[in-house]
Amino acid sequence: MDFSQYQGPVAEWEDFMRLTGFVQPPAPTITPQELRRATNSVRVSAAQKVLKETAGLENVTWRDFSILTRDFQNIIARVYKPKAHQAESTPLPVHLYFHGGGYLFGTVETEDASRARAVASYPSPGYIVVSVNYRHTPEYLWPTQFNDAWDSFEWLTAHISDIGGDPSRVIVGGISAGAGLAAAVVTKHNELAQADQLGELLPIKGQILCCPWLLHPSANPFPKTEFSSFSQNQLAPVLPWSSLKRFADLLGPTAVNDAYFNTALNQAEKIKGMPKTCFLITGQDLLRDEGLSYAEKLNENG
Incomplete structure (x- = not known):
């Protein structure tokens, strides 16, 4: 397997890096909690800056649920809707969304700009985003994150009419770690469908996997050749190996061999019947090969 033709970098990326500077891996002495506080603070500030500069809230409303x-804990789902549709009774498509951040970073606030802008810029009548603040490491080990993601899908099933959503038009997606959660939710949903055990659960029309993390590094079966993404991107500017290893270690031992974490290893019998999938893959990324190989596997199985 060789996907090195996608390595890049392309000219646009080189220009971007010249303007913004190289993103160094975190200092090894900082605690995960300190790193999370600092990173989330920067992301929230950036989101608020974008919202202010683009008037991103003028055409969108949101509400927290x-x-x-x-395990009888409460997590937050932030629901974004197009303001122009508030008085309409026609239900809208729904995107159940999980943020990225290595299962360590991210909140609903860090996603405000990207989710609000996505809803606001979509052609009328628009769609609804349900952004889920699943629990994070190091306080919560895997599979808490997956359990929260699945529980949020069950919540959406029970409340989709309450938020104005169309039960026949639901997609699940996310970025990086969040894309891994989306892939896991779709995998479990497909297993239940194959066993005729979906019951009242919503159908899933599609999944969106952006830079998806679909394999635990310790379970990665791909050879570490000079052409592999792991060999080429040890010092990648956004996700170097030092960061990915820290994220993986914080998940705890259960993630290493968990089928819902390692969805890139799904065999043909698990894939058949899955909904359509949209991938966003980046070339200079440790996760490139697992995303592209999973895309190939989905194509091979219809």
């Missing part, structure tokens, strides 16, 4: 998890 509380989701009761299976």
Whole structure:
């Protein structure tokens, strides 16, 4: 397997890096909690700056909902809707969204700009985004994150009409770690569908996997040749190996062999019947090969 033709970098990326500077891996002495506070603070500030500069809230409303998890904790789902549709009774498509951040970073606030702008810029009548603040490491080990993601899908099933969503038009997606959660939710949903055990659960029309993290590094079966993304991108500017290793270690031991974490290893029998998938893959990324190989596998299985 050789996807090195996508390595790049392209000219646009080189220009961007010249303007913004190289993103160094975190200092090894900083604690995960300190790193999370600092990173989330920067992301929230950036989101608020973008919202202010683009008047991103003028055409969007949002409301926070509380989701009761299976272990009787509460997580937040922020629901974004196009303001122009508030008085309409026609239900809208729904995107159940999980943020990225290595299962360590991210909140609903860090996603405000990207989610609000996506809703605001979509052609009328628009769609709804349900952004889920699943729980993070190091306080919560895997599979808490997956359980929260699945519980949020069950919550959406019960409340989609309450938020004005169309039960027949639901997609699941995310970025990086969040894309891994989306892939896991779709995998479990497809397993239940194959076993005729979906019951009242919503159908899933599609999944969106952006820079997806679909394999634990310790379970990665791809050879570490000079052409592999792991060999080429050890010092990648956004996600170097030092960061990915820290994220993986914080998940705990269960993630290493968990099928819902390692969805890139899904075999043909698990894939058949899955909904259509949209991938966003980046060339200079440790996760490139697992994303492209999963895309190939989905294509091979219809």
